[in-house]
Amino acid sequence: MSRVLRVELRRSAAAGALLALLVAGAVLLYTAPQRWSAGWMPLAMIQREYLVLLWPLALAAGAWQARREHRSRVAELFASTARPRAQRILPILGAMGVAVGCGYLAVAAVAVPRIIDTASYLPGSVFTVVAVGGLAMIAAAWLGLAVGRFVPSVVTAPVLAVAGIALLLVIPAAMRRTGTEWLAMVLSPMYGMGQYTDYQTVTGRVSLAQAIWLTALAGAAVVLLASGSWRSRVAALLPAALGVALATVVAPRGDAFVAHPIDPVAQEHVCAQGSPRVCVSRVHAGLLPEVTPLARQALSMLAKLPDPPTAAHEDTTTYHPDTSPPRRADTVLIPVQVDKHGRLAGKSEVIPRMLDAGGANMRGCEGRQPSTPVARAVGYWLLGRVPEPGHSLEPAEINAEAVRWWRALRRLPEREAVARVAEVRRAALACEELTDLPAGSRR
Template structure:
């Protein structure tokens, strides 16, 4: 233990760990909105920053690995009765333990922020975080071995660059079994609701990183050229074992879903409001807003009486292959989480419920008339139509003519008797449900 304490004080282990901790925490808190919605998002965000942390650990190990060459004491130490393995054990423990702990502390730094708001803790988070820590240990030990084998001044920065390229290109590859096996950042670049990583992928990465760690140890403690060539064997065996267990099916590699995370959690009383389990912490905040929106729709005949969070998986194009609930009694809305883990854009909840007039078309691509639907929705809201910019999240621009047409149609509705106006608004909703063009429905 005294040797280990000396190693911690005099080696690069403590400095590398502190730098890793600082970089990881800074990267997390530069974009807290990416992981504020729950534990899995936090685990995957930390995993995403392997682009920075893994090369850093690799370079730190390489810098430490050339210490004996830098001090010109290699031949002196070789004459001592202690074996190379025993002499290198303290530095292996120091580098591995400090960097692995630094990774865990990065996760803890994020956990402090979401502990009071994250409602669902997926068991897979533990394995993902532990394998992330193992990945940094493997990088440090591999760097130690390469640094001792190639003790040039340029080795550490060269490995840092190589590490960035390796993690980056394996992470952006089209999701397949190869990238799932090789990349310590795999599965962290999509960020969709109910995201997870298949446990077989996590297991394969653990095997691969373990193999890299063993190769690093062998390069560090062996002396003969033949033994150093044999040090490549664990990498080959590890890759073969990892490739044998990693899944090949697209469902496990491309946007895998945690079914428990998207189970609906609902209010006990009516009107029923439901959110997915991963967003259960915002149910109390959402409920009065959702019921206000239902009260507005209640002016129409056969109006929906429930609001559910949309639990479908949408791709980056905005398209989903999953059908919306066919029940006309249910309105589905998106639920967004803000940087503090609470409900984002609460002012947009009521408009989100009313704008679709309580209708859905599933996966059908139907003709839609935006000005007509806006005029009908704002008639129910009893206020003049305005641009969606500032009302609908992420809407950044809109042609002024669009809202001007909606205002004209809305004014026409206001001039009609209330019963006739509501009848025309109901006809717009019927047209949406039937996948018909609603043009002219309000002005007939």
């Protein structure tokens, strides 16, 4: 059997499918490396999101391979042999399964050199997410073989590819409208894999439910491919139905379902040696040598204020779900973002953002806080340079107002300016609205 499998790997479409998947996957990953450069889980999840294109490609590869007997006009000859069809299809099932599975793993492998020096957090769930992705590819190839056997047309493969893309996009959209988003995550292997934060993960129950459904789908494809009568073809629906039923029992739903779950271990603090204390999240631990000198420089600038912060921690705020780190007067938050090379992005912006509003954490203030011009003015006064716009879409009036307040602070005596900046910091920590510098500071 192993010799036959080797022959199939050489002479079938398996090698071409592997190469096509590897090229397509590598192009997709390296088109936007900043989406997964933060670590191993982002890489695993983004690769799963790209199944929207890779899964239909495996589906088409299976359908194309299924035309071989039809092209060679040997279907009747093989049917007349004593070997049962189920035995004859095993080598091609193995060859296509090995090809698309290895192709999927090879796509992940080409991304490893880019982040191996910076990605230090490797949870076990990464391997589960990758394994389920490989299983999805095998199920797609086998389903393509089954469909291609019954519709051995030259257009079957491209039509299946387009249908596969549509299916992966339509199912989640339809189920979101019906309030069954949890089922969409089970049936669509790419749904819910988009990264909203570097701390995002895939729960074990979701992965198990997906694995059950994909295994059932692969089993249904095998039964359909081996079928010789209409009864056996109808029987192919049984494993698929059982798979859906079992997967829905395992999958979290209702209050237990979280569309974008967060890994609490990924958010845990990893701290640099020495003082003042500087910590980043575990998933960003590889950035600690870059973050530490910047954070300590910002803390030294804040030291001129009364009761200044004495520690700096990464800002682990997330928006899906909406969470914020605890508000503490002795701790300033560090904005940490990862660039496409896995390094600290926007280094020049880290200190100004830490000094914003005098280093106060305004997360969760719900609108009652010092205005952006005031917060920026005191931050750049501590930094010792003129305020700069926050982003390209920001109205010019905001930074112009910040510059005016900054100049007002610069004209004040040092002692009085420190007192005004401290008052802005106090208002920010107390979530008090402040649209102006404290009275008497503007001249």
